[in-house]
Amino acid sequence: MSAVIELKDVHKSFGQVEVLKGVSLAVERGEAIAVIGRSGSGKSTALRCVNRLETIQSGEINVCGHPVHDPKLDVRKLRLDVGIVFQSYNLFPHLTVEENIMLAPVTVKKLRKAEARALAAQALARVGLAEKAQSYPEQLSGGQQQRVAIARSLAMQPQVMLFDEVTSALDPELTGEVLRVMEDLAKGGMTMLVVTHEMGFARKVADRIVYMHQGRVWEVGDGSMLANPQTPELRAFMAHDL
Ligand SMILES: Nc1ncnc2c1ncn2[C@@H]1O[C@H](COP(=O)(O)OP(=O)(O)OP(=O)(O)O)[C@@H](O)[C@H]1O
Ligand SMILES: [Mg+2]
Structure with a gap:
C-alpha cells in the first residue's frame, strides 16, 4: 500500500x-477518510495545509509525490492533483454550468474547448446533472450548485479530493443528494479527505474516521468507533452531537 496523502508530525x-500540535495521518489510494471534531479542533486547517493554502511550521506533508512542506514546492502542480470543495460553491453567476466547469480545464490545463466540454459533460453526469449544462447557477438549488462545484473539481481529474x-x-433535504454524490465517488475509488458533521456519512461511507481534538488526531477507527468511543473526549463529542 502506498499513502497518497501523508502528514507526519505537522x-x-x-x-x-x-x-x-503534531498531526500524523496516512491516507491510502482509494480510501475515503471522514474527519470529525469540535469547532476549532483544526479540521479545516489540516485540510488547507494538504493543499498548501496554509504553510506549516514543522513536520512533513507529502501528497501524490509532492513535498508540500518544501518551500520550493511547485504549488501549481500540486493543485493539479488535488481538488478541493468548500461549503461555499463560488460559481460564476454570469457563466453557465458548463462554462463554469470548463474554465479551469481551458485556462489552467490549456485544453481545447471541445475536450473541456467533454470533460464537463462527463463530470456533470457523475453528479447527476447532465441536463443542467446550459443552466445558470441562480437557476439551481443549493444542492445542485454544490454538485456543480464538485463536478468542476472532477473535471480537472484530480488524484485526491x-x-x-x-x-x-444546505437545508437537510438538499444535503442527501450531495452526500450521495460523495458516496458514489468513494465507491468509485476516489481518494477523499472529508471534513464533515454528517455522522451517518462518516459511519457508513468512510473507510476510516479521524476524530480531531484540540489540534491533535485523538482517535482513528472504522464506522464502529462512533458507537464505541475509546476516549472521554470522543464520548462527549458524540453525546453532544446526537
Ligand atoms: N487564518 C487564521 N488566523 C488565525 N487563526 C486561525 C486562522 N484560521 C483558523 N484559525 C484558528 O485555528 C483554530 C482551528 O481552526 P479550524 O478552522 O481549523 O477549525 P475547525 O475544526 O475547522 O472548526 P469548524 O468546525 O468550526 O470549522 C481555531 O482556533 C481558529 O480560530
Ligand atoms: Mg472548519
Missing part, C-alpha cells in the same frame, strides 16, 4: 497560537 501556528463541510450551508 505543527501549524497562527501567531502564538498552535492549532495543529478534499471536502470541507460541503453540506453545512
Whole structure:
C-alpha cells in the first residue's frame, strides 16, 4: 500500500497560537477518510495545509509525490492533483454550468474547448446533472450548485479530493443528494479527505474516521468507533452531537 496523502508530525501556528500540535495521518489510494471534531479542533486547517493554502511550521506533508512542506514546492502542480470543495460553491453567476466547469480545464490545463466540454459533460453526469449544462447557477438549488462545484473539481481529474463541510450551508433535504454524490465517488475509488458533521456519512461511507481534538488526531477507527468511543473526549463529542 502506498499513502497518497501523508502528514507526519505537522505543527501549524497562527501567531502564538498552535492549532495543529503534531498531526500524523496516512491516507491510502482509494480510501475515503471522514474527519470529525469540535469547532476549532483544526479540521479545516489540516485540510488547507494538504493543499498548501496554509504553510506549516514543522513536520512533513507529502501528497501524490509532492513535498508540500518544501518551500520550493511547485504549488501549481500540486493543485493539479488535488481538488478541493468548500461549503461555499463560488460559481460564476454570469457563466453557465458548463462554462463554469470548463474554465479551469481551458485556462489552467490549456485544453481545447471541445475536450473541456467533454470533460464537463462527463463530470456533470457523475453528479447527476447532465441536463443542467446550459443552466445558470441562480437557476439551481443549493444542492445542485454544490454538485456543480464538485463536478468542476472532477473535471480537472484530480488524484485526491478534499471536502470541507460541503453540506453545512444546505437545508437537510438538499444535503442527501450531495452526500450521495460523495458516496458514489468513494465507491468509485476516489481518494477523499472529508471534513464533515454528517455522522451517518462518516459511519457508513468512510473507510476510516479521524476524530480531531484540540489540534491533535485523538482517535482513528472504522464506522464502529462512533458507537464505541475509546476516549472521554470522543464520548462527549458524540453525546453532544446526537
Ligand atoms: N487564518 C487564521 N488566523 C488565525 N487563526 C486561525 C486562522 N484560521 C483558523 N484559525 C484558528 O485555528 C483554530 C482551528 O481552526 P479550524 O478552522 O481549523 O477549525 P475547525 O475544526 O475547522 O472548526 P469548524 O468546525 O468550526 O470549522 C481555531 O482556533 C481558529 O480560530
Ligand atoms: Mg472548519
